[in-house]
Amino acid sequence: MATHKIGIIMNGVTGRMGTNQHLIRSIVAIRSEGGVKLANGDVLYPDPILVGRNEAKLQALADAHGIERIGTDLEAALADDHNVIYFDSQTTVRRAEGIKQAIAAGKHIYCEKPTATSVEGSLELARLAQEAGVKNGVVQDKLFLPGLLKLKRLIDSGYFGEILSVKLDFGYWVFEGDWQEGQRPSWNYREEDGGGIIVDMFAHWRYVIDNLFGEIKSLTCLGATHINSRVDENGETYKATADDAAYAIFELQNGAVIQANSSWVTRVDRDDLLTIQVDGKLGSAVAGLRDCKTQHRVQTPRPTWNPDIPNPFDFQEQWEQVPENETYDNGFKIQWELFLKHIHQDDAFPWDLLEGAKGTQLSDLGLEAWHGRKWVDVPELNL
Incomplete structure (x- = not known):
């Protein structure tokens, strides 16, 4: 040895x-x-x-x-x-x-x-x-999260049948720095220093979507700077010039539609800081960072819209956890x-600098769609 x-x-x-x-x-x-x-x-x-x-x-x-x-x-x-x-x-x-x-x-x-x-x-x-x-x-890194590994196992098994849509919800409240210290460095909120949630997170969404759901055909995106003044690590107030939230829709080549919300100005009322809900003809799943739960079509309840009576369903209890069949490392x-x-x-x-460039491409196109208030196509990227 x-x-x-x-x-x-x-x-x-x-x-x-x-x-x-x-x-x-x-x-x-x-x-x-x-x-x-x-x-x-x-x-x-x-x-x-x-x-x-x-x-x-x-x-x-x-x-x-x-x-x-x-x-x-x-x-x-x-x-x-x-x-x-x-x-x-x-x-x-x-x-x-x-x-x-x-x-x-x-x-x-x-x-x-x-x-x-x-x-x-x-x-x-x-x-x-x-x-x-x-x-x-x-x-x-997100390809190796336990929740996404479980989700990938479901996809590869054919659990969903045809995947129809995906709802990706990411974010949490990052304190402004005045009454509580911010959890992220201040440069994240200055466009001139390379900040912005579109630049940061769309690089992640590109490889997650490519590896789990399919090739992106087109997208539209609305970015926002919801909080325009923050306090930095030295206690100095500065102008936030970068986007702190983004609301995007991705159309895939296979017809599936992905809605992706990314925000540093949202308070969490969901299972995790990142949740990905996949709805297919045969079943659905919701994956977080570590856990994944499913609902097959034969277990799907039959709710009826009637706001005049109390809701008879506990929807959260109608999902089953995907078991921990292996040990997950960092x-x-x-x-x-x-x-x-x-x-x-x-x-x-396989995750080389060209794959990294695809992430930057998606960020650039997200910014283009936002500033142009339009849909943009995602061309194939080659060296």
Whole structure:
């Protein structure tokens, strides 16, 4: 049995997502388990170097989680042949430049999304990686959520018959920062800093829809900045210039219709922060982050509209939970393990920079539909 150390440049891990999901719950967790075990008994052991602008924050993270290497000089980290992977979870406006540097240095690329601030920028990254011959991947974490894995199992089994429609509802209330601290960084609400819920969430909805329900034919979208003034991390009031809610309809090539609401200004009265209801001819399901419940056509009740009497049904009790037939690991960690195997032994990894560009394309088209108050078609995207 051999242990293969893989040097990973992790740029941007002092942010919320980079720290929690990618460093602590993925790389640190993999290291604590002894690495990624391969079928032949070998082990892939991640050896990260934390890179960023704030040395004190990097050192504190490294000390807390047993990481030996940090640095504030990205060029030096890229010049080190031990580092074969470049990972980027910086803010969107900084990401493309870091990825370009890493591609030029011959590093394999793994990154958060959106991969760039425009579809043209995202396609450029995909082309550069292809021309350089470096492997590349984009985080598509929601595909590995337990609730969506259960939903995918239902779809693959033919449970729904023909899928007619999908209702996707995502969001929660993000505090304005004046009387309670906001749960998201302030840049999310400034368009000039790459913020906005359309840019953020449509990249997710693209891969969820593509992988579960089918190819998107066209869409329309209404965005809104419902709260136009917020308070940042330093207690300073600032003008919110980015959209904090989006209301979209996607028409699929197979005829199904998806309604997708995304909002940081909604109070939750549903099973989870994300719920996806799928209605088919033979049955329906509602998936959340971890759970999924179903209602087959033979269990469907027969309600009658009559507002003059109390409702005789408890609709919530008429659904059945999909059982926990397997153990579900953290979705970010699962995808990290798959990418490490892809790098070491060329295992399949379909979620590349071109797939990431499709997410940016959908965000761009959502913004176009909103500002033009129209339906727009979704053309095929190729390098």
